[in-house]
Amino acid sequence: MNWILEADIVSYFDSLDRTELMKMIEIRVADGSLLRLIGKCLHVGVLDGADYTEPEMGTIQGSGLSPLLGNIYLHYVLDQWFEREVKPRLDGKATLIRYADDLVITFERKDDADRVMEVLGKRMGRFGLTLHPDKTRLLPFRRPPARQEGGKGPATFDFLGFTLYWARAKTGRWGMWCKTRSARLRRAVTSIADWCRRNRHQPLKAQHTALSRRIQGHYNYFGVSGNFRSLQLLQQKVQRAWYKWLRRRSQRTRLDWEGFRALLKRFPLPHPRIRVRIWGAYHEPHQRKSRMVEIS
Numbered sequence: 001m002n003w004i005l006e007a008d009i010v011s012y013f014d015s016l017d018r019t020e021l022m023k024m025i026e027i028r029v030a031d032g033s034l035l036r037l038i039g040k041c042l043h044v045g046v047l048d049g050a051d052y053t054e055p056e057m058g059t060i061q062g063s064g065l066s067p068l069l070g071n072i073y074l075h076y077v078l079d080q081w082f083e084r085e086v087k088p089r090l091d092g093k094a095t096l097i098r099y100a101d102d103l104v105i106t107f108e109r110k111d112d113a114d115r116v117m118e119v120l121g122k123r124m125g126r127f128g129l130t131l132h133p134d135k136t137r138l139l140p141f142r143r144p145p146a147r148q149e150g151g152k153g154p155a156t157f158d159f160l161g162f163t164l165y166w167a168r169a170k171t172g173r174w175g176m177w178c179k180t181r182s183a184r185l186r187r188a189v190t191s192i193a194d195w196c197r198r199n200r201h202q203p204l205k206a207q208h209t210a211l212s213r214r215i216q217g218h219y220n221y222f223g224v225s226g227n228f229r230s231l232q233l234l235q236q237k238v239q240r241a242w243y244k245w246l247r248r249r250s251q252r253t254r255l256d257w258e259g260f261r262a263l264l265k266r267f268p269l270p271h272p273r274i275r276v277r278i279w280g281a282y283h284e285p286h287q288r289k290s291r292m293v294e295i296s
Contacts, residue, residue: 001095001106002142003113006157007120008135012101013066014058016073017128018042021059024076025069041065057128067100074101077127086116097159104159106141113138141166144174161222178278180222180230188218188234193241200245208267211242216270223275231272239269 009015022039029035041063045054059066082096082105092108094116107113117138121131139155144166156165162178169175192214199207215238219231246263247255255263 001093001108002140003107003110003138004141004155004157005105005107005113005117005120005138006136006159007103007105008132009101009124010130010132011058012129013061013070014055015128015130016058016070018057020127021069021073024072027076038065038069042069071100073127074098074103077123077129078103081123086119090115099160102160104157110140143176162224162227167226177226178224179227180234185230185234189237189241192238193245196241196245200249204263204267207242208269211238212270219270219273220275223273225274225277228272228274235269235272239264242269 021042022035025038026035042059043054044060044063045052046060059069079096079098087094090107090109090112092112094108094112095106097104097106105113105116107116121136124131139157141155141157141164144154154166156163158164158181161181161184163181164176164178166174167177192211195210195214196207199210215235218234223231243255243257243260246260249255
């Protein structure tokens with residue numbers, strides 16, 4: 001695949017047409033009682049503090065039913081349309097990858113990509129949806145030559161919290177890889193640092209348990225092959241944030257680095273670990289081996 005169509009839907013869950021959604025559900029569901037129950041869930045009000053509203057469009061975010069209904073909607077609006085009407089008319093290969101309302105489409109030929117780019121917005125508009133004009137783009141994502149030297153590298157794109165890019169493998173060939181998106185990494189670090197600030201008065205054991213749970217959850221999602229360096233960076237920044245706010249627990253005593261290293265031996269934070277190996281070791285990007293994270 002040489003071209004990527006990266007699409008973003010503006011306020012998706014707030015924009016889908018409920019009437020069209022019910023028609024889609026009726027294709028597979030004949031139980032009138034269930035259909036009435038779904039209709040009631042769609043029209044339930046929202047209580048935000050002291051403000052009560054009853055939106056006329058979309059599904060109520062926060063409801064356990066909302067992701068399911070949103071997935072059904074895009075199945076008929078996008079998935080079936082792409083497979084049945086778009087792909088047979090293309091000259092090259094194309095693939096749609098979608099998770100909820102996050103989607104990318106890959107193309108072999110640029111003329112196919114241009115044609116889909118032109119009609120995709122119209123298709124969405126028929127069902128009350130709008131593509132974000134700045135976040136929807138078509139970009140080249142060709143495999144670089146096996147021995148490319150110098151010059152500007154190929155384009156990158158973001159999907160599901162990862163940045164996908166081309167990197168040179170240990171064999172010297174180029175391969176596609178992924179790393180944690182910079183904005184997502186900053187958000188994770190900021191969130192954990194804010195938690196350390198608000199909970200610095202708690203016992204060390206309680207802090208360690210909560211921090212370990214948050215860090216491990218991040219590793220479980222972003223721990224894919226090739227992303228070890230981003231996991232190490234998170235561990236390093238979390239350690240520094242914890243050290244910073246532990247030092248401010250008291251105005252009389254100050255925790256130094258040596259004392260904090262001893263504390264980490266008693267309460268070690270989870271070490272980065274690859275949970276999902278997408279590609280084999282032969283495809284690993286050519287990088288210098290990084291040492292384990294140390295506080296200095």
